[in-house]
Amino acid sequence: MSLEAAPEFDAAEVTQWLSGLTQPGDRAAGDQLFALLYDELRRIARSHLRRELPGHTLSATALAHEAWFRMADQTRTQWKNRSHFLAVASTMMRRILVNHEMARRAAKRDAELVSVTLSGLEQLGAAPDRDLVAVHEALQAFETIDPRAAKVVELRFFGGLENEEVAQVLGISLATVKRDWTVARAWLHRELGSGAA
Numbered sequence: 001m002s003l004e005a006a007p008e009f010d011a012a013e014v015t016q017w018l019s020g021l022t023q024p025g026d027r028a029a030g031d032q033l034f035a036l037l038y039d040e041l042r043r044i045a046r047s048h049l050r051r052e053l054p055g056h057t058l059s060a061t062a063l064a065h066e067a068w069f070r071m072a073d074q075t076r077t078q079w080k081n082r083s084h085f086l087a088v089a090s091t092m093m094r095r096i097l098v099n100h101e102m103a104r105r106a107a108k109r110d111a112e113l114v115s116v117t118l119s120g121l122e123q124l125g126a127a128p129d130r131d132l133v134a135v136h137e138a139l140q141a142f143e144t145i146d147p148r149a150a151k152v153v154e155l156r157f158f159g160g161l162e163n164e165e166v167a168q169v170l171g172i173s174l175a176t177v178k179r180d181w182t183v184a185r186a187w188l189h190r191e192l193g194s195g196a197a
Contacts, residue, residue, distance in 0.1 A: 018079035030072050037082070041068060041089055047160025048093045051132065058100060067092040087169040090159030098136045105133075138191045142184060148172070149180035153188065156181060 014036065045063040049056060058066075067089050071077075079085050135157075143150035151170060155161045161169070167177045 014082045018081070018085055033085075034068060034072075037085070038064070040086055044086065044090050044159050045093055048090070048097055048158055051135075051158075052097070058097070063093050063096060066096050070096075083165060083169045087155055087159065087161070090155060090161070094136070094154065094158045097132055101132050134192060135188070138188055141191070142187055145187070146180070146183065149184040152177055152180040153184045 014033070018033065041064040042060050045060040045067070048063065049058070049060055070092055071085070071089060077088070079088075139150055139153060142153070148170065152166055155166045155169060156163070163174055163177045163181070167174045170177070172180075
């Protein structure tokens with residue numbers, strides 16, 4: 001697959017390639033889609049990684065590729081259009097990052113314990129402003145209360161989509177997206193404290 005700048009294609013062509021992606025053995029559709037959507041996948045990945053601590057072991061390129069490989073293997077998903085595909089890619093990237101963080105924490109728990117004195121606490125460094133796992137868990141809890149508003153948060157906060165794009169993906173009005181975003185932010189702010197969303 002070439003990573004050169006992708007040419008522009010019309011929406012019907014993209015939708016046709018997305019349909020081809022679900023057909024086993026249709027590698028040409030996958031190659032065309034990857035070339036076309038690569039820059040957008042990296043943009044979404046960069047948006048996700050902006051919320052991570054500096055020096056994260058995953059790069060935007062690695063995250064975009066990992067999400068692509070996982071999604072390209074899905075043969076039962078009926079892709080509606082480009083926006084639907086990118087929304088699912090954003091969700092996949094979020095899951096990859098959450099799994100990565102949970103594995104990192106598990107490895108850290110298994111590491112040798114080190115004694116720390118009170119005078120050495122300032123050397124440990126500050127916790128990140130946004131704890132990805134805490135935001136993920138709060139969003140899962142909010143999803144049981146308001147699934148649509150939780151999806152708005154996921155697409156805006158994690159995926160970096162604009163309100164208009166979120167409205168298109170979810171098939172709702174722009175006013176509804178704005179209202180859901182406001183409600184969700186208030187709820188998450190209360191749940192996570194002053195550093196939330």
